[in-house]
Amino acid sequence: MLYGMPTLLEMNNIDECVALCKKLSLDFIELNMNFPQYQTDTIDIAHYQALSKDNNIFFTIHLEEDLNVCGYNKEVVSAYLSTVLSTIELAKQLNAPILNMHMADGIYITLPGERIYLFQQYKELYLTKLVKFRDLCEDAIGDNDIKICVENCGGYQDFSKDGIEVLLESKVFALTFDIGHDHSGGGIDEPFIRAHRDKLQHMHIHDAIGKSNHLPIGVGEIDIQDKLALAKECNCRCVLETKTIAGLTESVEKMKGYNNR
DSSP states (O other): OEEEEEOOTTOOSHHHHHHHHHHTTOSEEEEETTSGGGSTTTOOHHHHHHHHHHHTOEEEEEOOTTOOTTOSOHHHHHHHHHHHHHHHHHHHHHTOOEEEEEOOOOOEEEETTEEEEHHHHTHHHHHHHHHHHHHHHHHHHTTSOOEEEEEOOSOOOHHHHHHHHHHTTSTTEEEEEEHHHHHHTTSOSHHHHHHTGGGEEEEEEOEEETTEEEEOTTSSSSOHHHHHHHHHHHTOEEEEOOSSHHHHHHHHHHHHHHHTO
16 A cells, blocks of 8 residues: 655645655655645646656645535636646646545534535535536546545535535546544444445545544554555555644554554
């Protein structure tokens, strides 16, 4: 299996990230597009290509977490779709095999005693928008070996599951299993992911204690060995998704023990 790291808040640029990636003998870096320096219009493609070649690493890309392609404001949705399309073009140039995305729950209305999500209330429209998004991405990716992997974020809504099923009908969509998010959400996403293990291609590996996650591997409550067995079965690329240099370094050291079992 191949292991990678996220871009870290402590590191100001990609060169610092690459240096740490090499020091820890990792295989790739997941560029976080929530950061200003990792936008499609700020990345120096030639420099990134050279870093990849010279250091024998590759990049994956984490799309903005607030991405919502199913909203009702056409101008806002158009901007989100444009962002995804420009990121697909970036992935082609960087030979990035994975675009990781969150599945937006959208807005909800709080009524006496219940919460109603607008995507559930207008589910037919929601699914129609996802079909359009799916087909747009499939056309943009074409024959390139790029997958858009949908990440669990601590509890899929029922309409989200139906929406993911629609996306997974396309060869360009797959799944990311974030084991820390799942643990903090009570483990409710794992059955869905395991039921679609043929579509599982990416994992975010970090430990958790209750609602606190992104902890170094081996310090929390997660059965890491069990999750690594699933990753191996599905040949996943795995991001060691701790958020600090110290946590990442500790996780890499702990991984040596798990991989020797």
